[in-house]
Amino acid sequence: MTRLTGKTAVITGAGSGIGRASALKFAAEGAAVAVTDILGETAEAVAEEIRAAGGRAVGFAVDVADDLALKDMIERTIAEFDKLDILFNNAVNTAAGKRKRDVDFLEFDPAVFHEIVQVNVLGGVLASKYALPHMLERGDGCILFTSSTSSLGGDVAQFSYGASKAMVNWYVKTIATNYGKQGIRCNAVIPGVIETPAMKAWASPEMHAAFMKLQNAPRLGQPEDIANLAAYLASDEAAFMNGGLYKCDGGMTAPLPFAQLQLDYLIPRHKPGAAFVGS
């Protein structure tokens, strides 16, 4: 018996990256999966990959910025698989053009903020609103969100993205607070730097090298690292975990900012000639 045997799941933004890896992992762990993405053909391709491996999956287009499409997504998944155990809100607004307009706080553009929040926050919140009545009726359900390390501290750019993920964290705790006693669990995965198509599209080779330096791990994160965490959180093994924000970031956020200063200035003074990690 595998971890998610007998469970059904719907995942947004699952045509690529973390969502795709999660759809494949959930299916490999025994779940029937509704694979959804704004790009219907990529969702269907992932579903086909699952079916070809002997799993159960459907793939269809869902734009999480469209309220009615979210309602339809939940209804269609339940109609297809008879029930819904796991809702994984993972889709992200990755429009590069918007990112360019999100680097100078003095040029803060409310239009960019609203577009990003619509997808990254409301997409998951409204999908949860539609999934919850069904889950509450059954007294069982698991909601996951993909947050980001960008939600955990101040930033020098991406003022709308980081804020949207901080909002996600708040809703995760709020859904857990409101419905935990009725059998609903809501948790977030917090990826660090993960080598997905989205990340590769915006990170230059120089940034790639810089990311390696930031990791307290010998490699960058892979979509499967997050999928493994999501599958665990979705499983009954995590039955007592609710309202949590779980980092999977290769130790990137482990050190105090002060640690680098120590490596650069304080330790060399006392240990001349020593080699230091990260120096």
Ligand SMILES: NC(=O)c1ccc[n+]([C@@H]2O[C@H](COP(=O)([O-])OP(=O)(O)OC[C@H]3O[C@@H](n4cnc5c(N)ncnc54)[C@H](O)[C@@H]3O)[C@@H](O)[C@H]2O)c1
């Ligand atoms: N890759 C990283 O380094 C990283 C780090 C932290 C958090 N994250 C988060 O992980 C999640 C997945 O990101 P990824 O890196 O796998 O990106 P990705 O671009 O590989 O996948 C995102 C998917 O979302 C889809 N999408 C975009 N707009 C949508 C919409 N309106 N409705 C439905 N689907 C839509 C895209 O078509 C794409 O298939 C996101 O929530 C992102 O914020 C990623």
